[in-house]
Amino acid sequence: MEPMSAVDVYLADLRAAIPGPSHTRRTLLREAGDHLEDATDAYTAAGYTADEAEALALRDFGSVDDIAPGFRDTVAIGAARRTALLLVLVMLPQAFLWDGGIELGASAHSAAPDSGLFHTLDIVIGYAGTAGALGAIIALAVTAIGQRWLQIGRRTAQLTAAWSLAIAVTIPIIGFTMLVLTGGITLLLALSALAFMVTPFTLVALSAQRTLAAC
Amino acid sequence: MKADALRGHLDSLILAVVEKQPLHGYAIIEALSARSGGELDLPTGTIYPALRRLEKAGYLDSSWSEVGGRKRRTYELSSAGRRALATHRQEWKTFSQVVSGVLGEA
Numbered sequence: 001m002e003p004m005s006a007v008d009v010y011l012a013d014l015r016a017a018i019p020g021p022s023h024t025r026r027t028l029l030r031e032a033g034d035h036l037e038d039a040t041d042a043y044t045a046a047g048y049t050a051d052e053a054e055a056l057a058l059r060d061f062g063s064v065d066d067i068a069p070g071f072r073d074t075v076a077i078g079a080a081r082r083t084a085l086l087l088v089l090v091m092l093p094q095a096f097l098w099d100g101g102i103e104l105g106a107s108a109h110s111a112a113p114d115s116g117l118f119h120t121l122d123i124v125i126g127y128a129g130t131a132g133a134l135g136a137i138i139a140l141a142v143t144a145i146g147q148r149w150l151q152i153g154r155r156t157a158q159l160t161a162a163w164s165l166a167i168a169v170t171i172p173i174i175g176f177t178m179l180v181l182t183g184g185i186t187l188l189l190a191l192s193a194l195a196f197m198v199t200p201f202t203l204v205a206l207s208a209q210r211t212l213a214a215c
Numbered sequence: 216m217k218a219d220a221l222r223g224h225l226d227s228l229i230l231a232v233v234e235k236q237p238l239h240g241y242a243i244i245e246a247l248s249a250r251s252g253g254e255l256d257l258p259t260g261t262i263y264p265a266l267r268r269l270e271k272a273g274y275l276d277s278s279w280s281e282v283g284g285r286k287r288r289t290y291e292l293s294s295a296g297r298r299a300l301a302t303h304r305q306e307w308k309t310f311s312q313v314v315s316g317v318l319g320e321a
Contacts, residue, residue: 024267031240031263031288038241038285039259062258070264081271147272148299 006054007036010064017068020214024078028071036061072214076157079211081143086207087136087164090200094129094171097196118181125174132167139163154215161211168204172197225257225265227303230274230296237291239282240266266290274299 004012011033018025036057043053061067139160142150175197179185232238232246243266244259269275274296280289292300 027288028263028267032260034239034285034287035241035244035259035263060258061260066258067260070261074264074267077271078267144271145273147268148274 006051006058007033007040010036010058010061013064014068014071017064018071018075018214020075020079020210022075022079022210022214025071025075025214028074032061032067032071073153073157076154076211076214077143077147077152079207079214080157080160081140083164083204083207083211084136084139084143084160087132087167087204088140090204091129091133091136091167094196115181118178121174121178121181125171125178128167128170128174132163132171135163135167157211158215161208161215164204164211165208168201168208172201225261226269226274227300227307228255229262229265229269230292230300230303233275233290233292234297234300237278237280237289239287239289241287242282243290269296 011029014032015025015029018029036054039057039060040050040053043056044050048056139156142152142156143160146152176193179189179193182189228247229243232243232250238246240262241259244262247255266275266277270277270290274293275290276293277288277290279286281287282289
């Protein structure tokens with residue numbers, strides 16, 4: 001087996017220093033590899049040996065300790081942006097699906113019980129839903145165009161992921177409890193809850209976990 | 216000139232070097248070095264997070280294209296980036312005039 005070049009070793013170290021599988025990580029590492037290839041070629045063309053050219057290209061690029069934090073921030077922010085977008089897409093149709101045009105609960109012949117717990121949960125889920133959607137929209141804006149004015153990093157990504165995870169866990173639990181309280185979960189209602197509540201929020205939770213892993 | 220002294224200005228410098236034509240990362244570093252007379256002393260790897268940030272902020276557009284027979288991600292100024300660059304140029308002109316006026320000659 002051919003021994004790894006100094007650039008290959010560097011890129012492997014850089015890869016190891018940037019956690020989390022993501023498209024952003026792959027493209028950043030590819031760009032780093034392309035850059036080092038171009039820089040090595042330039043030094044070789046200037047008369048340096050291949051080893052010297054690689055060493056100079058790596059010196060110019062910066063040590064893994066110097067470079068990795070910026071790359072990690074970029075990957076984490078990218079992951080947070082995707083999580084926020086997913087949460088927005090999942091949250092926006094929820095009110096319409098359950099209380100608005102489609103009214104899944106009513107379609108499944110479930111009736112709102114006249115109990116204090118049900119009404120309390122109904123109020124809580126309303127606030128949680130609104131807060132979740134607003135938080136997701138703010139996080140999406142901050143991790144995209146907001147970077148024009150704000151210096152953000154892994155802390156913002158962590159906050160976005162934690163918020164998304166909390167919403168993705170809270171809303172299905174409350175929603176499912178409310179469905180149970182109706183006292184008549186039908187197959188259609190259960191399938192509706194699975195398709196429009198459990199599955200989408202599970203995807204949000206998984207995305208949030210990937211974001212936390214990248215932080 | 217060390218990276219610390221560039222804090223807050225690197226984004227504008229990047230926007231300035233891609234103003235005339237799309238460039239890939241290595242070419243951007245070369246252009247920065249050439250236009251600064253070799254005075255900019257920053258680890259070249261720091262450019263990539265900055266490029267990604269500027270792209271997501273809407274100041275740069277990127278695409279993969281063939282450069283010298285190799286696939287490279289190239290960056291070009293968006294219309295929002297052009298406006299931001301013009302604003303920063305004006306602010307810098309005012310700032311440098313003020314500082315020069317105060318520092319001036321003893």
